[in-house]
Amino acid sequence: MADYKVKLAANEYLPLRDVVFNTLKDGILTGRLRPGERLLENQLADELGVSRTPIREALRMLEIENLVDLIPRRGAQVKDMSEKDIKNVLEIRKVLEELAAGLAAENITNRQIAELKEAHRAFVEAFDRGDSTEVLAADTRFHDIIFNATGNDKLVQIISNISIQIYRYRIAYLKLLKNISVPNEQHIALINAFENRDVRRAKEISREHITDQAMEILRSISY
Amino acid sequence: MADYKVKLAANEYLPLRDVVFNTLKDGILTGRLRPGERLLENQLADELGVSRTPIREALRMLEIENLVDLIPRRGAQVKDMSEKDIKNVLEIRKVLEELAAGLAAENITNRQIAELKEAHRAFVEAFDRGDSTEVLAADTRFHDIIFNATGNDKLVQIISNISIQIYRYRIAYLKLLKNISVPNEQHIALINAFENRDVRRAKEISREHITDQAMEILRSISY
């Protein structure tokens, strides 16, 4: 009874490489580390209070995750994305989200639909409060529930992977969002389609939703 | 004039981590390293004649690439895929290949169409010779030409990433392939759609092609 704490502590172990990986990833996603910025091993090691070994391993992981560019003997830098890259990613996201919406409509549970409603409520409420960080968090949660409802783990992973690449630009777009009515209606319509297990309609709304969002993101980056 | 060799040599440099990464990747794809097999750092270091450092970095990369599983303090092993995982991947591949076929129909050059015909010719010829390795190589080439014709680098990368995960099982399927007439007709019809820049038709055939292939792969693994 008293040893659950010990067990928890045992599971809390994370290799330093993963701590570094998460720290750098977060830094890149939030924009604290800017595109093009050099990532010097010694400097990072000093800042994070570890040796170069876990830093280097984390950089290799970030390279494969497409968050940093790595040139042999030259070092690493935060990946920069061109407008074309963003367009390309959004194009992929569109078909994957559509696939996800269709699968979710087939497999979603009532419990998950309730969670979806709750996430949407938080989304609207955060927007009214003007809390753009929470707007993004709630929106991400809303979509994550859908992905998990697909029952396709690989899809969850791939969408999360490509979403991460454009996360920075999605923040920018949501901060500029003045009117919530369109995404609001789309979320409600999507929940509705799920309640009716209407695959065709869920795909249709999803496609629309991502297309609209893509247009807004692209507009917001070409200031 | 004489220094092109020097220049080549200069560009030939690859860090050991990348050499190790490529070696292990190839081993996993060809099946020399079996699913579930443990990858011991010391053993690999001895076999490849390098220290543990590049081995470890390569293992981190392979983890993110989803080719190995990595449990902290326990080590790495070649990733095993369940039938469900394979189904999941094929489901994703279907929509991405369809997207690729549509984009390719819009953007493909006559030069690329010629390459496509050549790859298809090699495919048929290898099949007639009973050379299943070359069948797979030619088929891969055929699809790679299409991906590159999309003009969407991110798509190329993601499809290659997920294709790699099921590469082992695609080999098995192609080795069992007794009759080439269906893929043969589909390839020809696809080339035809490209020649006419017929987006809708290209997508349709692609969907069919991958659906058929998926069914065959799934049948071949559930012996």
Added chain:
DNA sequence: AAAAAGTTTTTTGTATACACTACTTGTTTT
């Protein structure tokens, strides 16, 4: 003053050392 050559400094690449955890084997206890 600009270019070239040489020198120092910074940074990455690789190997190695040591600590600590997980596993194995053998022993003791019941």
Added chain:
DNA sequence: AAAACAAGTAGTGTATACAAAAAACTTTTT
């Protein structure tokens, strides 16, 4: 004989050392 315990062994995690290349800075040459 099974379970519990205790070495001993093998393996991963992290830090550090040194080599080699790239970058920055100086000096020399023109």
